[in-house]
Amino acid sequence: MAVARLQPLVLKPRQASSSPQERWIAALLMVAVFSALVWITFMLLGNPFGDWDWDRLAKGLWAFVEQVPVEKKIETVLLTLALGAHLWYLRRASNFERLHLDQTGIRYKSPLPGPLRGLHPDWSLQWSQVREIRIVVPKVGLHRYLIMLEIDAGPVKRKLRALHWSGDAGAESLPWRERFFLGFRPARERESILRQVEQSTVVRYAREAGVKVTTGEAQGIGYSFALENNRHALAAVMLVLLLIGYCVVDFALNEETYAVDPPLVLFVLAGAIAALAGMMWLSSAQVPRIETLGLSLLLGGAIGFALYPGVLRLNEATDAEGLRAYEYRLTEYVVFSPADPDLPVLRFEGYADYWRQFKLGTTHSFELRKGGLGFYQVNMQPVRARMREYFTGER
Secondary structure, rough: OOOOOOOOOOEEEEEOOOOOHHHHHHHHHHHHHHHHHHHHHHHHHHHOOOHHHEEEHHHHHHHHHHHHOHHHHHHHHHHHHHHHHHHHHHHHHHHOOOEEEOOOEEEEEEEOHHHHHHHHHOEEEEEOOOOOOEEEEEOOOOOOHHHHHEEEEOEEEEEEEEEOOOOOOOOOOOOOHHOOOHHHOOHHHHHHHHHHHHHOOHHOOOOOOOOOOEEEEEEOOOOOOOOHHHHHHHHHHHHHHHHHHHHHHHHHHHHEEEEOOOOHHHHHHHHHHHHHHHHHEEEEHHHHHHHHHHHHHHHHHHHHHHHHEEEEEEEHHHHHHOOEEEEEEEOOOOOOOOOOOOOOOEEOOOOOOHOOOOOOOOEEEEEEEEOOOEEEEEEOOOHHHHHHHHHHHOO
């Protein structure tokens, strides 16, 4: 059957809209928050319209910043960067993300710039390639922005948010009191959202182009992707398995552990960077999006975990002096303070039964090394040997 001539359309992300009541509520909340901040400032710093001691205030703020642990500072910076990246992406999406519909097919333009486009690449499909477009409804957490369109083009699968684009129908016009309680009527809300999706620009255009559109639960379009058939995906799987195997073996064999708190935030940051790099790598290798996301997260997690024993090994390998014995005094059970103030305090959590045999103030010797990475690690082999002798004697 001949398909009617379709006019080309260019859709961009729909802008959030709000009712006058919602804008009034938001304005009142902002006034309340601002008033609370002014009150807190008045209570803590005195009259804001009087004379402040700016030098004292600056010194107090700087002293507060210096007291914050380095890990917390790094977390604050990372959260700020994440928020900035999110706002930047929203701005880029508003200006550059587009969906092109015409007589021949559908084309998506990513909002990311060239170096990052591998994370969320452009794509295009002809209508003749598309077998089916499926409206996927989540089983839990139903919301209009969680409804997806799964485009099945044989070996190629694409996803779009169903109500993300300009020209789509907005939420049904209901009194705000009734919309507030819609969460207690999921059946009605589901019907309303599905009607909006059925009337959306993309769905109506696809139907006019002769594409079959169906509705179903969020279980995905059935297809098989064998990881072993893609050498990049296979390499990622093997790398994850090798890293996990290294973690297990090194945790069992290494007798040395951190004498200071390990930089867990840096390990998480390295894992996140590795996951991001893995997404770029696998996306460029034409691995499907779900597998790319899963493998990238596994790879990032494996690298983050492997860094915990790996940094100990690197610190040991760059140590020029080797293990040295240092005197410590038992100040609390499981807590030892060094005779040298430049050394770290040692805590042996989980070994209280052993250390209770010693009186507070007794002196003990521990072997430490300070490697090329600049932190101390303690050799637990002699400590564990003495513990084994103690508990064996008890039995």
